[in-house]
Amino acid sequence: MLGFCGYGLYLVWPQVQPALRHLQWYSVAASAAAAAAGAGCMMLAWRALLADLGSPLPVRACVRINGLAQLGKYVPGAVWSFAAMVELGHDYQVPRRRGFASVAIGLAVGIGTGLVVAAVALPLASASVARHYLLALAVIPVILACLYPPVLGRLLNRALVLLRQQPLEAPPTMRGLGLAVAWSLAGWLLYGLQVWLVAADMTGHGAHIVLLVLGGYALATSAGLLLVVFPAGIGAREVIMIAVFTLAMSRSAAVAIALVTRVLTTASDLGWGGIALLVRRAAARPVRGRHARSGKDEGCGQTADHQQADYLGDRVLGSGNAQP
Numbered sequence: 001m002l003g004f005c006g007y008g009l010y011l012v013w014p015q016v017q018p019a020l021r022h023l024q025w026y027s028v029a030a031s032a033a034a035a036a037a038g039a040g041c042m043m044l045a046w047r048a049l050l051a052d053l054g055s056p057l058p059v060r061a062c063v064r065i066n067g068l069a070q071l072g073k074y075v076p077g078a079v080w081s082f083a084a085m086v087e088l089g090h091d092y093q094v095p096r097r098r099g100f101a102s103v104a105i106g107l108a109v110g111i112g113t114g115l116v117v118a119a120v121a122l123p124l125a126s127a128s129v130a131r132h133y134l135l136a137l138a139v140i141p142v143i144l145a146c147l148y149p150p151v152l153g154r155l156l157n158r159a160l161v162l163l164r165q166q167p168l169e170a171p172p173t174m175r176g177l178g179l180a181v182a183w184s185l186a187g188w189l190l191y192g193l194q195v196w197l198v199a200a201d202m203t204g205h206g207a208h209i210v211l212l213v214l215g216g217y218a219l220a221t222s223a224g225l226l227l228v229v230f231p232a233g234i235g236a237r238e239v240i241m242i243a244v245f246t247l248a249m250s251r252s253a254a255v256a257i258a259l260v261t262r263v264l265t266t267a268s269d270l271g272w273g274g275i276a277l278l279v280r281r282a283a284a285r286p287v288r289g290r291h292a293r294s295g296k297d298e299g300c301g302q303t304a305d306h307q308q309a310d311y312l313g314d315r316v317l318g319s320g321n322a323q324p
Contacts (some may be wrong), residue, residue, distance in 0.1 A: 038261065050089070149174060203257075
């Protein structure tokens, strides 16, 4: 993961380095802090969903799981980050079906809220942008309909059956989804602040480009997540950002802003990953939520092969709690 991440930075660094010379250090530092805070809000949105499904985890455990797993999105294939979230969560006795459900719902909530932010901000900033990307915004009603708890529960259980997993004990609730949406909206606002700080410093434009920058970044990132063939949305996100930003600035400035924010976002992911490595894994114990685990759940009745695999996984993760 670090190799792929480093290679991605190496590819864009020759274009980013000249742009950094035109930025003040405090703008870069504030932008990086906003990116890290936005990622933290997205993590708390996933934590709220996981708790709503019956597996509440302390923040420290979520930092470890999410911080390590997010580095997997830089590996080609798009599934590594999601798989890592499920497997690392299982180390904390989160059933895999709940882990899968929380990741799937979290992705839908993140994309849905991002497109809603774009749908509100872009028409206010520029009606022509909204018309150009009307097709992307048209998926919002579909996502909102799928997030309705009874519908969402049926879709998740059908997917779990296909994956040969037991269905969820109960569907997600409106309260849990509402909390996740609130954290996600806060995350998008912080991500927008990250881009605006760079854009304002580089172009000299002030508050009048806030909505354009916020909506353009939310649209570009959400569309990049939908195009799962691109690792971390690389390429697709930048193309959309540049197309939107050129309405208010030169193309060279738009390219520089897109690349600088990509580097800062990657640095944020690396920072969270480093924090995750420093956080010692708490002793795994059953987590009691609104749905107690049954004796037939995945954590019980493991074979010797599974126990050995769990032990090896603990050793790879650097845990001091692994027991052969």
